[in-house]
Amino acid sequence: MRRIKAIAAIALVIGVGVPTSTAMALDAKGGGxxxxxxxxxxxxxxxxxxxxxxxxxxxxxxxRQASAGTKRTLWNHSGYKTRVISGSGSKIIKFRACDDNDWASDDCSGWKAP
Known part of the structure; x- marks a missing residue:
């Protein structure tokens, strides 16, 4: 019985001390x-x-977390089937995607929080 308790305690310590997954990516879709x-x-x-x-x-x-009152914009001017990536900074706390429409309102997703 002591051995089972010791093994359970070790498993608990390992489970708490070692992260088992990374942050899950969240998508927002506005238009395309x-x-x-x-x-x-x-x-x-x-x-x-x-x-x-x-x-x-x-x-x-x-x-971003470090400047929660400042809305930032990352543009993709590279065209169809391309991806642009921001530089690293403090954690992103709220975001949305928008498909820019010349001469009409943009197609934007709702705001999401990761």
Missing amino acids: VTATTPYNGDSGVISVYDGSDDGDSGKAEYY
Whole structure:
């Protein structure tokens, strides 16, 4: 019985001390544009993928933890089927994706919090 308790205690310590997964990426889709964060496992990085073959740019609007009152924008002007990636910074706390529409309102997702 003592041995079982010791093994259980060791398993508990290992389970608590070793992380078992990385942050799960969250997508926001506005029109044909997808914003993803955390990107590549980094909670301070966001990406914008333009999946819309309409000739218009895509963007992600987002807020970082260290500057929660400042809205930032990451543009993808590279065209259809391309992805741009932000630099690393403090954790992204809120974001959305927008498909820019010349002469009309942008198609934006709702705001998401990772």
